[in-house]
Amino acid sequence: xxxxxxxxxxxxxxxxxxxxxxxxxxxxxxxxxxxxxxxxxxxxxxxxxxxxxxxxxxxxxxxxxxxxxxxxxxxxxxxxxxxxxxxxxxxxxxxxxxxxxxxxxxxxxxxxxxxxxxxxxxxxxxxxxxxxxxxxxxxxxxxxxxxxxxxxxxxxxxxxxxxxxxxxxxxxxxxxxxxxxxxxxxxxxxx
Numbered sequence: 001x002x003x004x005x006x007x008x009x010x011x012x013x014x015x016x017x018x019x020x021x022x023x024x025x026x027x028x029x030x031x032x033x034x035x036x037x038x039x040x041x042x043x044x045x046x047x048x049x050x051x052x053x054x055x056x057x058x059x060x061x062x063x064x065x066x067x068x069x070x071x072x073x074x075x076x077x078x079x080x081x082x083x084x085x086x087x088x089x090x091x092x093x094x095x096x097x098x099x100x101x102x103x104x105x106x107x108x109x110x111x112x113x114x115x116x117x118x119x120x121x122x123x124x125x126x127x128x129x130x131x132x133x134x135x136x137x138x139x140x141x142x143x144x145x146x147x148x149x150x151x152x153x154x155x156x157x158x159x160x161x162x163x164x165x166x167x168x169x170x171x172x173x174x175x176x177x178x179x180x181x182x183x184x185x186x187x188x189x190x191x
Contacts, residue, residue: 011124017189029129029130030078030081030130031161033082034077034102034132034133035038035076035077035130035132036076036077036078037076038074038076039074039075039076039136040073040074041072041073041074041139041140041142041143042140042143043069043070043072043073043143044070044143044147045066045070045143045146045147045150045152046147046148046151046154048150048153049154050154050156051157052150052153052154052157055099055101056087056102056104056153058098058099059098059099059102060096061090061093061094061097062094064090064144065090065091065094065114065146066068068087068090069142069143069146072139072143075139077130077132077135078138080125080135080139081125081130081135082151083123084118084121084124084125084126085122085125087118087121087122088115088119088121088122090118091111091114091115091117091118091119092115092118093094094111094114094115095108095111095112095115097112102153102156104152104156106152106155107149107152107153107156109152110145110152111146111149113145113148113173114142114145114146114149115181117138117141117142118142118144120138121135121138121139121142173178
């Protein structure tokens with residue numbers, strides 16, 4: 001008799017466990033508000049100087065990244081999860097296609113930072129338990145890192161103060177010579 005009661009209790013307990021598992025979560029995590037709700041990312045992009053822009057405009061991966069960063073303005077965690085692999089590939093392409101005219105240690109460092117952030121975003125997006133707040137945090141850092149890249153690109157084309165002073169000295173000397181020639185020609189006419 002004890003075995004029969006024990007068997008009945010075991011079956012009742014097993015059916016209760018099955019019912020509770022069915023009722024647990026019928027909504028998938030990616031269907032929750034934390035994943036669906038759009039949020040804004042500060043994407044004020046630092047403009048490139050004319051000389052830097054001339055070279056960057058020919059750099060296809062840079063142009064695509066510039067547009068991607070602009071599009072981050074309003075996004076959702078789900079969109080970021082879906083695009084994380086494409087963003088990581090874009091960053092790798094950006095790093096590998098750096099034009100010779102823009103090569104420098106600071107620019108290469110900024111590209112490495114962007115690539116690392118994109119890979120972290122991709123990694124976070126493919127975890128079994130995705131943390132939407134972590135994805136948002138990483139995403140908000142990407143425009144800032146892109147602006148840091150723009151700063152480095154601009155600095156490649158800023159003349160040093162010594163170069164500026166040398167150019168100024170050259171212009172002053174040219175002006176002095178012109179004034180001297182004018183004076184000489186006026187003296188020759190007046191004689």
